[in-house]
Structure formats: C-alpha cells, structure tokens
Amino acid sequence: MTELPRLPTSGGCRNTPILKQRGQREVFCGLTGIIWLHRKMQDAFFLVVGSRTCAHLLQSAAGVMIFAEPRFGTAILEETDLAGLADAQDELDKVVDELLVRRPDIKQLFLVGSCPSEVIKLDLAKAAERMTQRHAPSVRVLNFSGSGIETTFTQGEDACLASMVPVLPKTDDRQLLLVGALPDVVEEQAIGLLEAMGIGPIKVLPAPRAGDDLGIGENTVYALTQPFLGDTHDALTRRGARHLPAPFPFGEEGTTQWLAAIATEFGVTPDLFEKVTAAPRARARKAIAQAAEALHGKTIFFFPDSQLEIPLARFLTRECGMDAIEVGAPFIHKGLVGPDLDLLAAGPTISEGQDVDLQLDRAKSAKPDLTVCGLGLANPLESEGLATKWAIELVFTPVHFYEQAGDLAGLFSRPLRRADLLKLEGTQ
Amino acid sequence: MKLTVWTYEGPPHVGAMRVATGMRDLHYVLHAPQGDTYADLLFTMIERRDHRPPVTYTTFQARDLGADTANLFKTAAQDAYDRFKPQAIIVGASCTAELIQDDPGGMAETMGLPVPTIPLELPSYQRKENFGADETFFQIVKALAKPMERTKQVTANLIGPTALGFRHRDDIQEVTTLLSDMGISVNVVAPMTSSPQDIAQMGAAHFNVLMYPETAESAARWMERELGQPYTRTVPIGVGATRDFIAEVAAISGNEAYLDTSRLRLPWYSKSVDSTYLTGKRVFLFGDGTHVLAAARIAQDEMGFEVVGLGCYNREMARPIRAKAKEMDLTATITDDYLEVERVIEQLQPEMILGTQMERHIGKRLGIPCAVISAPVHVQDFPARYSPQMGIEGANVIFDTWVHPLVMGLEEHLLHMFREDFEFHDAAGPSHHGGHAPKPEDGGGPAPQPAASPRSLSGKMNEGSVIWLADAEKELKKIPFFVRGKARRNTETFAAERGVAEISVDTLYEAKAHYAR
Numbered sequence: 001m002t003e004l005p006r007l008p009t010s011g012g013c014r015n016t017p018i019l020k021q022r023g024q025r026e027v028f029c030g031l032t033g034i035i036w037l038h039r040k041m042q043d044a045f046f047l048v049v050g051s052r053t054c055a056h057l058l059q060s061a062a063g064v065m066i067f068a069e070p071r072f073g074t075a076i077l078e079e080t081d082l083a084g085l086a087d088a089q090d091e092l093d094k095v096v097d098e099l100l101v102r103r104p105d106i107k108q109l110f111l112v113g114s115c116p117s118e119v120i121k122l123d124l125a126k127a128a129e130r131m132t133q134r135h136a137p138s139v140r141v142l143n144f145s146g147s148g149i150e151t152t153f154t155q156g157e158d159a160c161l162a163s164m165v166p167v168l169p170k171t172d173d174r175q176l177l178l179v180g181a182l183p184d185v186v187e188e189q190a191i192g193l194l195e196a197m198g199i200g201p202i203k204v205l206p207a208p209r210a211g212d213d214l215g216i217g218e219n220t221v222y223a224l225t226q227p228f229l230g231d232t233h234d235a236l237t238r239r240g241a242r243h244l245p246a247p248f249p250f251g252e253e254g255t256t257q258w259l260a261a262i263a264t265e266f267g268v269t270p271d272l273f274e275k276v277t278a279a280p281r282a283r284a285r286k287a288i289a290q291a292a293e294a295l296h297g298k299t300i301f302f303f304p305d306s307q308l309e310i311p312l313a314r315f316l317t318r319e320c321g322m323d324a325i326e327v328g329a330p331f332i333h334k335g336l337v338g339p340d341l342d343l344l345a346a347g348p349t350i351s352e353g354q355d356v357d358l359q360l361d362r363a364k365s366a367k368p369d370l371t372v373c374g375l376g377l378a379n380p381l382e383s384e385g386l387a388t389k390w391a392i393e394l395v396f397t398p399v400h401f402y403e404q405a406g407d408l409a410g411l412f413s414r415p416l417r418r419a420d421l422l423k424l425e426g427t428q
Numbered sequence: 429m430k431l432t433v434w435t436y437e438g439p440p441h442v443g444a445m446r447v448a449t450g451m452r453d454l455h456y457v458l459h460a461p462q463g464d465t466y467a468d469l470l471f472t473m474i475e476r477r478d479h480r481p482p483v484t485y486t487t488f489q490a491r492d493l494g495a496d497t498a499n500l501f502k503t504a505a506q507d508a509y510d511r512f513k514p515q516a517i518i519v520g521a522s523c524t525a526e527l528i529q530d531d532p533g534g535m536a537e538t539m540g541l542p543v544p545t546i547p548l549e550l551p552s553y554q555r556k557e558n559f560g561a562d563e564t565f566f567q568i569v570k571a572l573a574k575p576m577e578r579t580k581q582v583t584a585n586l587i588g589p590t591a592l593g594f595r596h597r598d599d600i601q602e603v604t605t606l607l608s609d610m611g612i613s614v615n616v617v618a619p620m621t622s623s624p625q626d627i628a629q630m631g632a633a634h635f636n637v638l639m640y641p642e643t644a645e646s647a648a649r650w651m652e653r654e655l656g657q658p659y660t661r662t663v664p665i666g667v668g669a670t671r672d673f674i675a676e677v678a679a680i681s682g683n684e685a686y687l688d689t690s691r692l693r694l695p696w697y698s699k700s701v702d703s704t705y706l707t708g709k710r711v712f713l714f715g716d717g718t719h720v721l722a723a724a725r726i727a728q729d730e731m732g733f734e735v736v737g738l739g740c741y742n743r744e745m746a747r748p749i750r751a752k753a754k755e756m757d758l759t760a761t762i763t764d765d766y767l768e769v770e771r772v773i774e775q776l777q778p779e780m781i782l783g784t785q786m787e788r789h790i791g792k793r794l795g796i797p798c799a800v801i802s803a804p805v806h807v808q809d810f811p812a813r814y815s816p817q818m819g820i821e822g823a824n825v826i827f828d829t830w831v832h833p834l835v836m837g838l839e840e841h842l843l844h845m846f847r848e849d850f851e852f853h854d855a856a857g858p859s860h861h862g863g864h865a866p867k868p869e870d871g872g873g874p875a876p877q878p879a880a881s882p883r884s885l886s887g888k889m890n891e892g893s894v895i896w897l898a899d900a901e902k903e904l905k906k907i908p909f910f911v912r913g914k915a916r917r918n919t920e921t922f923a924a925e926r927g928v929a930e931i932s933v934d935t936l937y938e939a940k941a942h943y944a945r
C-alpha cells in the first residue's frame with residue numbers, strides 16, 4: 001500500500017482526558033438533519049410531530065429551501081391534541097392520509113419525534129407500524145426522534161439511518177456499504193475510485209429511493225463517511241455487518257487512509273491502489289497547498305456542533321499547518337473517531353458537551369486566529385475581533401474526498417483572507 | 429394537529445425574545461430543551477446583531493427529565509444573574525417546558541434574586557410570536573412602570589418597536605423627528621432601546637405613541653388605564669396617515685399641528701406623468717394587520733392602485749382588517765396558511781403583490797411582481813441604509829419600493845412598440861427585475877428550482893376545459909407578458925360564461941372589448 005501517515009511524535013489524542021462540561025448548549029437539535037436528508041432521499045417525506053417551535057426551527061434553518069416545495073413538514077400539536085392522547089393518534093392518521101393523497105409520489109414516510117412529542121410520550125413507533133399496514137405496500141412508514149432532548153444536529157441523520165437498518169432485507173452477498181448521506185457528486189467520486197480498484201458491489205445508505213435493492217447481512221462490510229453515525233453503526237453491527245475503521249475522508253490523507261482501509265479488506269494490490277489514487281492525491285495536495293497558504297501557523301478553536309470537529313481538526317493541523325487550541329464536539333464516539341484522534345497531535349483541549357458561557361470565556365482568553373462556531377455565536381464573536389467560520393456550512397457543502405480537499409481548506413481560509421482584505425478601521 | 433410547512437409567526441417565546449433582545453440590561457431565562465437556541469440566529473444573522481441575545485436557556489436533555497429540570501432552571505437563573513447582573517429578569521417556558529410543568533415563575537420568585545423577576549405565561553399551543561411580544565412587554569410595563577409626575581415639557585413614549593421588527597430601527601427615528609418638529613420630545617422608546625430603569629420612568633410622559641399595535645397594544649391600554657396616558661390610534665405609515673397622526677398628536681398634546689413636508693416627494697412623484705401607468709394596477713395585500721391597513725390606504729389614495737384583495741396572518745388584527753375589506757367591498761383573507769394565500773392570489777391574478785417574504789416567493793412562482801411591506805422578512809429587509817416606513821421619508825421609501833418591481837411607464841410603452849424586435853422582445857422582461865427573466869435552461873443555474881411535480885401540497889391545478897385555437901394562442905402571445913395572464917384569464921372567463929368551447933382570435937378581441945375600462 002502507499003506510505004503510512006506518520007503518527008504524531010508527541011502522541012495522539014486518543015487517551016487525552018476529555019473535558020466534559022454541562023450547562024447551556026448552543027446547538028441545533030436533530031430535526032435539522034431533515035434539511036439535507038430530504039434532498040438525498042428522493043421519495044421520502046419527513047413529517048415532524050411537534051410544536052410551532054419545530055416548524056419555525058426548520059423554516060429558519062432551511063432558509064430559501066422552504067420555498068422549493070420541500071418534502072418535509074410539521075404536524076403542529078394543538079391544545080386539543082395535548083388533552084387526550086388517543087386523539088393525537090387519530091389526528092396523526094388524518095394528517096398522514098391527507099398528506100399521502102396530496103403527495104402520491106411518497107414511498108417512505110418518516111414520523112419524526114420532537115421534544116413535545118417525546119415528553120407527552122406520543123407513541124410514534126406504534127403509529128408508524130399501524131400506518132405501514134394501512135398504506136402497504138406503496139408506502140413504508142418509519143419513525144425516529146430528532147428531538148433536542150435526545151439528539152444534537154447531525155445525530156438526527158444517525159437516528160434516521162438507524163431506523164432504516166432493521167427493516168432492510170437480508171442478503172448474504174459479499175458487498176461494501178457506504179454509510180452516510182453525501183452530496184451526489186461526492187458519492188459518485190468515492191464509488192468511482194473504489195470501482196477503479198475492482199471493489200464491488202457497492203451500496204449506499206441512505207439509498208436515493210426506497211425501492212433500491214439494498215440488503216444487509218454477515219458478508220456485508222461497511223465504511224462510514226460521517227463521524228456522527230454511532231447508532232447506525234450499532235444497528236448495522238447487530239445485523240451482522242462488519243465495520244472498517246478508518247479516519248474520515250477529509251483532506252488527502254484522510255481520503256487515502258479511508259480508501260486504504262477498504263482496499264486492504266478487498267485485497268487490492270499496492271500497485272493498483274497507487275495507480276488509482278496517485279493522480280487525485282497529487283491534485284488534492286496541490287489544491288490544499290494553494291488554499292491553505294493563509295492557514296499556516298494559525299490557531300483554531302472549535303465549538304461543538306456536528307461531531308465533524310475531530311476529523312476536521314486532524315485535517316487542518318496535519319495538512320494545513322494549523323494549531324488547534326480546543327476541539328469541542330457535542331458527543332465523542334471513540335470507536336468511530338479513534339483513528340482520527342490517533343493522528344491528531346496531543347496539545348489541544350478535547351471537550352465534549354458544553355457550557356457555552358464558560359467555553360466563550362476560554363475562547364476569548366485564548367484569542368484564536370479562527371473560531372469555528374454556530375450562527376448564533378459567529379457575529380457576536382466577529383464584533384469582538386475574533387475571525388469565525390460558521391460550522392453549519394461544513395455539513396451542507398461538498399467537503400469529502402480528494403476533489404473537495406482544496407474547497408475544504410478554502411472554507412477555513414476565506415474568513416482569514418477576508419479579514420486581511422478589509423481596510424475598514426481608522427481610515428484617515 | 430395541523431400540517432405546516434411555512435409559518436408566518438414563530439412560537440410566543442420568540443416574541444418574548446424580541447422584547448428582551450430589543451431592550452438593554454434585561455435578561456430572559458428560558459426553560460427550554462437543547463436545540464431551542466436556534467432562535468438566536470434570527471437575531472445574530474437576520475438582524476445582524478453583534479451581541480448574543482440576552483437569553484439563557486436551561487437546555488435540558490432527556491436524561492434531565494424528572495426532578496432534575498427544576499434544579500437546572502434554578503442554576504441557570506442564578507448563573508445568568510451572576511454573570512450578566514441585569515436590572516430585571518423575565519422568566520418563562522418554551523413549548524416543551526410548558527409540558528413538564530416546572531413553573532419557572534414560581535421557582536424564580538422563591539430564589540430571592542435582588543432584582544425584579546417577571547414571570548411570563550405564554551401558551552405555546554394556542555398563541556404565537558406577536559402575542560408573545562405583546563404579552564411580554566405588557567408584563568414588564570405592568571411590573572415596572574409607576575404613576576409619577578409628568579415632565580414639564582410635553583413628552584411622549586414611543587411604544588412597540590422590538591428586535592426583528594420590520595423597519596423598527598428607522599421608524600423610531602422618523603417618528604422622533606415628527607414629534608420633535610411639533611415641540612414634543614421623546615421620554616422613553618420601548619421595548620427597543622430601553623432598560624428596565626427606563627421602563628420605570630415611562631409614567632413621566634404625557635402620552636404614548638403606539639407605533640405597532642401587534643406588539644404593544646396591551647401595554648398601551650394598561651398605561652391609559654393605570655397611568656392616565658392616552659395613546660395614538662393612527663399608525664403614521666403613508667402621507668394621509670401621517671397627516672392624521674399629526675392631527676391626533678396635536679389634539680392629545682395641545683401642541684400645534686405641524687408637518688415639515690419639505691422632503692416629502694411621494695405626492696409629486698405619484699402625480700407626475702410617468703406614474704399614470706400605475707392607475708388601476710390591481711394589487712393584493714397581505715402581511716400583519718397594521719402594515720396591511722396602512723398599505724391599503726396608500727395603494728388606493730396615494731398610488732392610484734386598485735386593491736383587489738387583502739388579508740393578514742395575525743388573528744389579533746382580524747377585526748380591523750375585515751372592516752377595511754368590507755369598506756372596500758372585498759373579502760378579507762384571514763389565514764396563517766400560505767397555501768390559502770397562494771390560492772387567493774392565483775384566483776385574483778393581481779398585477780402586483782404587496783406582502784411578506786412568503787408572498788415574494790409566491791409572486792416569483794406565479795410571475796407577479798411583489799414588494800415586501802411586512803414581517804416576516806429575510807436579511808435583505810434589514811438594510812444598512814436608512815429606510816423607514818413611517819412618516820415623510822417612509823412615504824418616499826414606500827413609493828420607490830412599490831414602483832421598483834413594476835415595469836416603468838416608458839419601458840412598458842417601448843415594449844409595446846417593439847415587441848416583435850428580436851433584441852427587445854417582451855420575453856426579455858424588464859431590465860431591472862429578475863422576476864420575469866427567462867427561466868434558466870435545464871442545469872443552467874444554481875438557483876433552487878421549485879420541484880416540478882407533483883406541484884405542491886395544494887394539489888389541484890386543473891386547466892380550464894376551454895380550448896385555445898392556434899391562431900388565438902399566437903395572438904395572445906403578442907400581448908405583452910405583464911398583462912397576458914390577465915388577458916388569458918379574462919378571455920377564458922368570457923368564453924366560459926357564454927358557453928364557448930373554443931377560443932378564436934375573435935373571442936379574444938370580443939373579450940378585450942367586454943372588459944375594456
């Protein structure tokens with residue numbers, strides 16, 4: 001295979017004690033995941049059962065998408081639904097019937113739990129079962145929770161994918177499953193590279209359509225493309241599939257190692273691996289070098305948001321020459337991000353969870369050159385003189401694999417370049 | 429349960445946040461689950477605030493449910509006080525916390541914080557954002573304002589402006605100028621710009637200017653009753669309304685009515701010949717009640733439009749809107765369902781829509797020009813430049829904003845003259861407005877295109893059963909695009925009424941003659 005990445009001489013972060021704090025958390029709930037999932041799963045509708053707050057959240061987070069007839073909506077609970085729970089189930093049936101009549105193209109319907117529906121213990125699992133029978137075979141109804149009390153931001157995707165795993169048909173075929181919703185262009189690149197090495201058949205979860213022949217079984221091996229898929233990982237393991245641990249495919253190094261883990265499993269020769277990856281690796285390195293010029297020697301501070309923080313910190317420190325001060329994640333699953341932690345040189349504070357005021361105090365006293373944070377914090381920090389990169393963009397923008405490596409570095413260098421460009425203060 | 433994709437208003441605690449964020453030295457402790465902090469970004473992004481909203485969320489999680497959430501609330505409230513040292517605290521629950529029944533108000537009272545602690549009851553499953561703002565401001569005023577000696581000179585409070593309010597920032601300045609020209613100074617502007625200490629001084633004003641009934645009417649009524657302060661009923665949006673407002677202020681204050689019209693341009697612009705083409709433009713109005721009422725008067729009396737429909741999304745204003753509609757011989761559309769608004773617009777086929785962000789998108793979809801007159805709005809409607817809606821400059825701003833999306837008079841004329849010209853054909857659309865520009869070719873642009881099919885949740889989209897003959901269809905295409913929709917609809921109605929199944933060129937022109945004004 002190709003040369004192994006050097007482990008950091010100072011030791012990695014795998015065994016660094018994690019700073020765990022509890023307090024106010026400035027994060028999205030899992031409902032937000034719907035916004036990108038519904039684009040990926042073209043015959044699915046996501047029906048949130050919640051309050052006006054849930055609808056308002058989706059509208060605020062989805063921005064202009066809301067005007068493009070999205071395949072998601074909120075069944076807003078009203079006073080009468082709260083009075084008696086039997087009512088709520090009938091009401092839900094009514095809303096769903098109405099919806100399916102209006103949107104006959106829907107093949108998968110997800111009932112998405114929210115904080116209010118979880119707190120009143122509205123049994124969406126039972127509702128989903130009942131509706132599956134009622135609307136079989138044209139529509140499959142599943143449920144998962146995207147509530148804030150249980151899920152943070154990207155965990156919504158995890159909960160959704162995990163809900164699909166138990167109903168996948170069984171297959172004994174030897175196959176590779178790529179897990180995690182990626183922009184189509186990125187997914188095609190990944191599959192292209194793997195197929196060029198003779199690896200196949202390759203399936204993806206989530207599949208674009210419910211009817212796609214996706215099965216699972218003991219001869220399935222799977223690679224995760226996203227670090228936040230802990231529950232999906234567990235569900236797949238329960239179905240007998242086997243995980244291929246690897247760093248996540250960000251940057252040239254991450255992508256190469258991720259591919260290498262799969263190539264090893266499928267017995268790809270080093271020569272073939274080299275032949276397939278040499279050109280895109282060189283391209284990625286060149287693109288990163290250009291985009292990362294502004295990043296060398298700069299310090300970075302991550303607020304928790306998406307669980308992408310650890311792999312991204314690994315990419316930025318190793319391939320772009322940045323120094324990490326704190327890497328905060330909403331949740332750290334060592335079984336998944338362990339390989340990334342191994343590569344991340346010891347030094348930064350690794351934190352899980354949040355007490356936002358205390359974390360802001362740390363960030364302000366550390367004065368990082370770049371702070372990665374949510375939209376509720378970005379402008380306030382900018383006004384205090386800290387350059388920020390708002391984190392949600394990292395989830396929506398194609399950033400995985402070789403061809404996006406330069407764009408990924410560019411997302412981080414742009415705020416710094418802009419700060420250099422603007423001459424706004426003290427003009428004489 | 430009600431299926432919802434778009435909501436005109438957020439939940440009531442967002443209204444409370446609008447009050448808290450508008451104020452200074454006030455803190456809001458909100459009992460809410462992890463995730464509800466999303467609302468912060470409305471203020472930091474849409475309104476581009478450079479500070480975090482003064483809101484502490486308890487952000488409870490599933491593992492906290494049970495006895496622990498009450499403790500979580502107390503800790504959060506204590507921490508918020510210690511860190512921010514506000515002059516007063518408001519406490520309340522979001523929709524989820526309302527269900528777990530921790531009673532934030534009661535808990536906060538027992539904590540003995542050394543500043544006033546004002547509990548909020550905001551029924552999340554019945555009411556919405558505007559109610560939340562109105563109720564919160566009312567509770568704050570009720571708790572802090574006291575009767576006191578009036579100022580020696582005539583002063584007024586400006587009440588109603590909040591964070592995330594449509595043009596509230598600049599309306600404050602404009603109304604302050606109007607009053608100042610009459611020798612009246614402003615005592616307190618609230619909730620926006622004021623601190624709890626300022627609220628305590630509100631009783632010193634001689635009267636209140638109720639700028640936005642949606643967010644301050646309850647407080648205005650209470651102050652009238654308890655502090656003896658009358659409040660203004662006219663909202664000074666538009667020239668006529670501004671004049672009425674001045675007269676009303678004169679009557680309340682005893683000061684002489686005075687309006688400096690040296691910068692007022694709307695009346696002349698509207699009279700000038702280039703505006704003749706505005707005559708009878710059919711407009712549909714939708715938004716919050718206050719802005720729609722004001723817009724109806726401007727549209728009819730000051731722009732010479734024909735109002736073909738109006739409505740509002742906030743039920744609190746349903747009565748005045750219905751009354752206005754009746755006066756104009758129309759049916760009011762009172763709904764918070766955008767699909768219903770879309771249906772009404774489709775049916776009315778107006779030449780212009782004056783509405784919210786949502787109506788802008790409906791307009792885009794239907795190819796109808798639109799200007800924004802009311803919240804909810806996106807970031808572009810919190811502009812850097814001075815752009816009030818109220819008073820003299822507000823009238824100027826409104827004239828420009830409403831006229832801009834329409835094809836200008838001369839341009840309309842030229843399009844008529846040269847519509848067969850290969851470079852200047854009508855499909856090219858007006859030069860300054862993207863709404864009519866030819867749609868990008870397949871895969872041609874990054875703009876999100878509406879899903880092709882099935883068209884929408886509204887389902888139906890039946891073509892009429894009337895058939896257009898090829899010649900008539902060709903003739904129809906010669907009609908400029910901005911009136912073609914109306915011509916098509918009129919002709920079809922004309923044909924249907926007469927039981928004509930096929931539309932020929934003659935039918936087209938018979939219909940034209942029939943509908944000629």
